[in-house]
Amino acid sequence: MRHLQLYRALQAVVREGSIRKASELLAISPSALNRQILGLEEELGVPFFERLPSGVRLSTAGEVYFSHFIKHLAEIDRAEATVADLSGLRIGHVKVAVSRELEAGLLSANILSFRREHPRVTFSVVPVLSADFSARLISGQADIALIAQPQYHDGIETVFSTDTAVHAIVARGAVPERATLRPDTLADMDLVLPADGVGFRTHLDQGLKRLRIDTGAAVESAGLIAPWVNEGGRASAQFVLAPAIDDNWLSACSASLHPVARIASVNVVMCKRAGRILPIAAEKFAQQLAASLQQTSADAIQAAV
Known part of the structure; x- marks a missing residue:
């Protein structure tokens, strides 16, 4: 061919x-x-x-021609995956674009789980900003995108959407166990915020301003950092989305995860290029990830109530 x-x-x-x-x-x-x-x-x-x-x-x-060529390639990839399924051997490569705040935890766990069942399926995961995922989907650099507070563009189709509560990572013992962090508590903490320019950061800034909490970050970080309590007893609080947090990481860093009161839940969306037929491996993984995300988000919102 x-x-x-x-x-x-x-x-x-x-x-x-x-x-x-x-x-x-x-x-x-x-x-x-x-x-x-x-x-x-x-x-x-x-x-x-x-x-x-x-x-x-x-x-x-x-x-015009390229869009048809890409559809043809996707159909061939899907046919190859179908033949592999008939043989009992699922194969393929799944390309995922993801917001950094969703990269760890649930996504990693789902990839490991999927590969245990389908070891011949490989993955590539590319962190992107909430405004940049569309280009990767349209160009074929990503099969699916998992994005927090996405900035939509033409040519993108939503596969799954849910809301998940905002949580904060705090040093274990800095606040009472399982306590919900309220505005008066947050106002006395060192805030660790995502890098400026991402959708999650904009969402947090708006929420903190409504609560009249200073939006200045003690630390800006694209990834997770170990929480601290300084010599004066002032603790840090890093805002996160609960589905992205790995329990083993929390244990290793002597950290705990706490719901944050009065900051709106974050819209988390899984999407693809409009009209695209996903390869079988990507479609099956998207279904698994959607089910897992829905359950985890529901648990997180319930814990925040």
Whole structure:
């Protein structure tokens, strides 16, 4: 199926924005790849790419043809996965774009669980900002995206959506066990907030302002950090989404997880490119992840009540 090889080569060029960079990934010479593209353009009678000083980008006609090529590739991948299922061997590769605040915990646990049942399925996980996931889905760099407070763009379809309560990580013993953190408590703590510019941070800033709590962060962090209590007895509180927190990490850091009162729940969405038929492995994983997220979010909201 030589045309499939060409489709995958075109996908690499679109993703990299460069014939040279794509050829390096494909282990062929730039001139050979360029000849394939020129041959396609001659056959179609229209330019597939616009040549720019910095690389290439799809032409208007190229965008139309490329969308059909990608659908064809997805159908072939799905057919291969179906044949593997009939043989009792699920195979495939699942590409997930995810908000950093959702990267650990539930997502990692679901990947491990899925691979225990289907060891021939592999994964790639790419952290993205809430405004950037659409481009990865549309270009095919991600099959699904799991995003907190997403900023939607055209061409994106919601697969699953839920709300999950905001929690905070605190050093064990800094506040009473299982206590809900209320505004007066938070006002006397060092706040650890996500990096500015992500959807979750905007959501927190708005919630804290409504409570008249200073939105200045003692620390900004894209990942989890161990909580502390300083010499003066002032404790830190890192805002998180409960489904993303691993119990083993909490134990290792002598930390506890507490519901936060009077800050609205966060919208967590799983989505894909509109109209795309997911490969079987990606579809099965999306179903598993949605069920797990729904249960965990329901438990988190109940704990916050």
